[in-house]
Amino acid sequence: MTDSLFGFGRRMPDYAVPVLNERAVRAGAGILFFLAMVSFMNAWLLGNFAPTRVFVVAFLIDFSLRLFVNPRFAPSLVLGQWMVRKQQPEWTGAPQKRFAWAIGFVLALTMLYLIVLKGVIGPINMLVCGACLLLLFFESAFGICIGCWIYNQFKPEQAQLCPGGACEYTPDPKERVTLGQWFAVLALAVVMFFAAPVLVATGQGSSHAAPVGQPVPVVQPAADDAAAAAEAERCKVPDFAKAMGHEEKWKLHNNCK
Numbered sequence: 001m002t003d004s005l006f007g008f009g010r011r012m013p014d015y016a017v018p019v020l021n022e023r024a025v026r027a028g029a030g031i032l033f034f035l036a037m038v039s040f041m042n043a044w045l046l047g048n049f050a051p052t053r054v055f056v057v058a059f060l061i062d063f064s065l066r067l068f069v070n071p072r073f074a075p076s077l078v079l080g081q082w083m084v085r086k087q088q089p090e091w092t093g094a095p096q097k098r099f100a101w102a103i104g105f106v107l108a109l110t111m112l113y114l115i116v117l118k119g120v121i122g123p124i125n126m127l128v129c130g131a132c133l134l135l136l137f138f139e140s141a142f143g144i145c146i147g148c149w150i151y152n153q154f155k156p157e158q159a160q161l162c163p164g165g166a167c168e169y170t171p172d173p174k175e176r177v178t179l180g181q182w183f184a185v186l187a188l189a190v191v192m193f194f195a196a197p198v199l200v201a202t203g204q205g206s207s208h209a210a211p212v213g214q215p216v217p218v219v220q221p222a223a224d225d226a227a228a229a230a231e232a233e234r235c236k237v238p239d240f241a242k243a244m245g246h247e248e249k250w251k252l253h254n255n256c257k
Contacts, residue, residue: 006134007070009094015161018094020071022143023087024162025097027080030140031135032059040129047241047250052129053116058110059132066101093161100147107132
């Protein structure tokens with residue numbers, strides 16, 4: 001990357017376009033994916049949107065620094081660069097990355113408006129969050145930049161040095177996945193499809209058993225009406241959980257009946 005404060009990508013004599021270290025980019029995507037998944041699951045399972053609001057603001061700041069200042073100052077890329085500091089850099093073209101990150105910036109702005117500013121709760125939030133998770137997962141897990149692929153559809157002549165040499169590489173027919181390999185994947189999926197209900201039922205049955213050597217606790221009725229009223233107030237489902245159809249899960253995770 002450049003040494004100046006403002007810039008995008010590193011100019012190197014061996015490459016015709018500015019470049020970025022793909023290893024650091026993937027590491028940064030993995031860090032963001034982990035944080036995004038934590039906030040997403042808090043919202044989905046617990047109905048707690050506070051981590052999501054925090055993550056959206058941090059995500060927007062990170063991508064603003066990438067696009068409008070310099071990627072080397074984006075915290076996720078700083079951490080990613082530090083994590084892969086002992087690995088040989090893999091240089092990829094910066095222009096298509098800038099386009100891909102612009103997509104992430106637009107998604108972050110959308111989430112900022114919906115969740116942070118307006119407090120909107122509904123399917124649209126899940127769709128936008130799902131899109132962010134999909135982009136980050138493909139980048140970090142497979143090195144596939146979906147935004148770069150979209151960029152190539154509009155400007156194929158400008159995309160150079162794609163991750164993994166995807167722009168120039170023609171796959172060897174010998175490296176194709178064979179029918180036998182696909183059968184192994186399908187076989188595992190079928191086995192787990194039939195085994196999963198049995199495993200779930202077994203876990204539910206054992207969860208209600210008392211530990212060996214421990215007395216079975218006796219559930220006492222409420223001491224008085226005040227205690228019962230306090231419990232009812234504690235288990236009152238918030239409006240946001242009702243709005244997103246999350247009422248039963250909220251009760252489950254708060255030990256309410």
